[in-house]
């Protein structure tokens with residue numbers, strides 16, 4: 001197998017750093033240019049001291065000159081910045097955007113939730129997404145562009161899509177709440193992340209159907225088979241560095257019991273290397289997924305409320321971003337999908 005050269009734009013950020021941490025264990029990858037914006041000229045070690053083998057690498061400015069000549073370019077840039085950078089890159093490189101710019105199919109949704117001009121739509125990098133009778137992985141082979149999903153979207157989609165695809169639940173009054181670690185917000189200082197106020201507190205954000213991941217979740221569940229989707233989604237920031245614990249509930253259809261639901265989830269996920277439906281009675285925790293490209297799921301039926309309850313846990317930076325991105329890269333390049341990725345978490 002030839003060596004794959006990889007450049008990472010936004011290497012000083014959390015998502016770019018996590019791509020590099022994982023790629024350092026990828027057997028076929030050689031790490032090329034690392035770029036940033038205001039951090040250009042500094043060394044990577046000053047931003048990511050844990051990436052010891054790359055500590056002395058100097059960050060370059062982000063432009064066509066520094067990013068060209070690689071087989072793969074990862075873009076870990078703030079929303080709205082990837083379009084302009086990607087437009088300069090030729091088709092010879094596989095470009096993988098970790099941001100939101102190319103995820104949505106609807107330009108109206110983009111303008112409503114992000115504002116401004118929609119950059120376009122790229123093949124969506126969630127290999128396990130159920131699309132009709134198939135999986136999204138089939139659409140990723142040989143592609144030159146990939147849009148990596150939002151991390152909250154990944155946790156919720158993986159949690160509820162088997163029930164939607166199997167027609168076991170109503171899809172017009174889905175409810176999802178989740179707890180989210182701070183790293184999901186990126187490294188730039190933000191008002192709601194001042195340590196003295198946020199440490200020790202759980203605080204909601206994006207309340208009232210305003211979070212920009214709502215249209216992306218709906219897009220996925222339509223692909224999974226829902227004719228009509230409505231979801232009320234509320235994230236909460238909790239004082240942990242990484243991790244997402246999502247609880248998604250849906251009104252269960254008459255006559256559907258837990259055995260039928262478990263069997264639909266087993267059929268959907270038994271062959272998936274990174275998705276684990278836990279044994280009955282065992283509940284997902286973020287800790288068990290930290291550092292791993294895993295999603296852990298568990299199910300219950302709330303009989304009194306007639307609702308299916310699905311709890312899903314991921315590491316936002318791994319299965320939610322960098323790990324999912326590398327899984328999709330492997331598929332696009334014709335490598336074994338699991339290359340360089342593992343399922344072993346970092347608990348406690």
Ligand SMILES: NC(=O)C1=CN([C@@H]2O[C@H](COP(=O)(O)OP(=O)(O)OC[C@H]3O[C@@H](n4cnc5c(N)ncnc54)[C@H](OP(=O)(O)O)[C@@H]3O)[C@@H](O)[C@H]2O)C=CC1
Pocket residue numbers: 009010011012013014015016035036037038039040062075076077078079081098099100149150151183184185186187188316317320321
């Ligand atoms: N954090 C997470 O859990 C997840 C993040 N993502 C997505 O990944 C992307 C990056 O997020 P994250 O790493 O958290 O953000 P960070 O704020 O941690 O990092 C942003 C990076 O982008 C660079 N940058 C900023 N502006 C520009 C620009 N105009 N041109 C080039 N580089 C620029 C920064 O460089 P400098 O140091 O010079 O400022 C930095 O390297 C976002 O789109 C985010 O939504 C997706 C899923 C999950």
Ligand SMILES: CC(=O)N[C@@H](CCC(=O)OP(=O)(O)O)C(=O)O
Pocket residue numbers: 098099100149150151152180181182183184185235237
């Ligand atoms: C804590 C926190 O703010 N989390 C972010 C995670 C979003 C994310 O990383 O996904 P994108 O690529 O779409 O930005 C949020 O919920 O908006």
